[in-house]
Amino acid sequence: MIDMAEQMGISTFKERDRYGLSLTLGGGETKLLELTGAFNVFAARGVYRQPTPLVEVKDSNGNLIYKWQDTGGIKAMDEGVAFLISDILSDDGARSAVFGLGSLLNIPGHQVAVKTGTTDDKRDNYAIGYTPSIVAGSWVGNNNNEEMNPNVASGITGASPIWNRFMKEFLTGKENEKFEAPKNVKKIEVDELTGLLPQEGFGTRNEWFLQDTEPTARSDWYQRIEVCKIDGRIANDGCKDADETDTNTFIKITAELPEWQSSVDAWVKENYDEDRYFPPQMRSRLEFDGDSVSNKDDVNVEIIELDEGDKVYLHFRLSVEVSAYNDVEVVRIYMDGQKMTDDESAPYGYNFELPASAIGKHEFEAVATDDDGNKGSKKVNLEVVGYAR
Template structure:
């Protein structure tokens, strides 16, 4: 009986101990299929329309990360990683028994867990399955649980898949997680383009990313790369000649690990992305790419041309005074689709001296005479009781207009002269001020502002807040909105809504988001749109105000209008061809006045050079004249039939 009781007690003790050990090891042991729980959150890649990178949005608390398949990772990088981290990777069952025994012995000798011995598979288990709290425990329990998980992973996944998980999740320093992010961060290229020397450098970083960071200690990084190459030779991955050649190769690191192109545009994209796609989708989806409408070549042309013009204005020939102008903005878009091809918010986003971070493409400023085409378009509306046309005679004489305040408003032309009777064609083409105010007085503020809203301008609201000075720019508008409004003249009268995102896709190329394109409302009679275009493209109609062959004339059919505000605070040029509309603003973001800079001398040359540059080599297009127009000869003074 005593023997039976002893055996029973022994069994119970053994069972309890076994159960305790089992619970100690296996309680809350993660399921190996649950890899996504602790994966590094993906960064979001923003590109131009041709998939060239503009910026990468980094998630909070981590860094740059983009998942790539094992087929995109060079074999040199795979072998360098295996040689360095786990030489028996392709043959071991997910754990290195010799390494574990050695680690346990060292740990016991030290009285605490002081040594590793982890295989690549164990590191995958630790980083992707264990919680952050347990992951950094220095205990035998964590090591054993990690080993069990590694063995299970080996039973379920191929070696290539395990290595793919490892290479996509490890910390490579400089806020780069995964080999694609590391390749972009250090060499500004895709991981698939790395050579042996570059692969060895990256493979050596994971052991101590901070210590071997080539930006902070290039000498340590180089020595570590040489160690990796030696290990590759030792394990038969490369021969001695390959090692020597790779070690001798001069590594060229990118000077901008986290570049940003067109910062103002990128911020608009990010804002629209946040509004279009739920945050949880952005956080959980791997490899998101936002393809935008921007053409990076066009954007760089805009930057170069604007800087060159500002340099010329501020460094005039000897004997002339500097014009004190430090900022410029440009918007180029398709007048049919509204796709924005280029958007320059300032010549240098990072220059605080010129308030470069202020986006002058979206900041409301006074447009000067650039609003005049909208006023004449309202006056030409054939549905009005007394519609005007390009042959309507307007008196350009001193005129006092009544205002809300009772104080007469007496506009003055830019050249301070009066030109007597002029036709609407010449008045608009030469940007005469008195006829423009007469036209607005004829149309009425309510109708003018209503038309501007239909054309997409949101900053002109209550007509009671304005007076007839609106004809000369007495109301603030955004460059991007006024440029889009001019698009209606180019496309036959349809509203243009600027579009900046083409599509959003995940790592598999599946579409997450495409902006909805609603039918465009028609806001202008196509005949009116053509008449405004015909005037703005008539070089002879501009002769009085700008002379012949000014900066507004291109080597192809193009319509354009300038604007200059009082005291030279702002100047504009907006113009278009049938397939491109470009708006340019020049001034100071601080609103400090320029010195003697008008739309034709400030913004005009930027517009002219940009249009010629981006349209070079493209087929010339003419503005198509719509039906319903009659061309007759009229008196050049009265506008009446002979």
């Protein structure tokens, strides 16, 4: 990673043992001119040219003393990779969830790639953007490195307005230059959510890929599950014999590591909050006598994907499933006997955001009540161990 940065003109990563994976998110000091020059590599199809303050020098009589000559630069990265970065950074729709459509990062009538960045404690704020012909970088901060006012130092309110005004002025009256796709990339239709091959019945989008890196399979996030019509849980034999089942497609957004899953589930709940993103893990507890349910007053509760004694992080989701004949009225979540929430809509559970003082062992309980007043509960003892790493 540092080797690549140096090929792109960054000179400040000298003490290599200081840096870890956070360097990918900006965890290293840079100079604005060098960082702007590095972004020019994307604009120039992977070629690095050292920034120069002088293009031409003439004496008082108009005689040419110096003129910058383009030597062709140095190949720093594959032009296909450079194009993919430019395509991503110029996609106004892709960043709309954070910045909104038509934000200050968008220059009407022109394809412009742009990236913002903010360091810890709001000490630095950057906006660097480019077309195939021009790259501009802006920085906002205090010269003494003090923290800035957080209200004026976000990705869109700090350096971005300065960058936007310059780019608008520079591009006024100029033709729109588009980033041209090189021969070693191709655009294919992929699944809108996962970026893998399209899934029948779900949305799609078109994406660029380097040759031989395009997806070749569908995502295993999609799961076809036969469920009991009455309670929505995985169908048991009784549900099947009574012909009370449906087969539905669910989407399980799966974490890269198992220990991250509860944190991923918390994010999914905050951003999607739909049953189909929480495939049932619990098998139906309904009992049938012929075609009729015989245990209509039972309320069965399970705490999902967490077993007795498991370790969880300070920020995690406690997911709950209920198998009941009647509609569930409310699921109450408790920690050490203290009620944390009343959840009245599926998927049930609670996103815990605990302080560091909560590290240790705790008892968690879920109590479900149906609309006839019947109750069921489940307890589990978990160890809170700190923040996710």
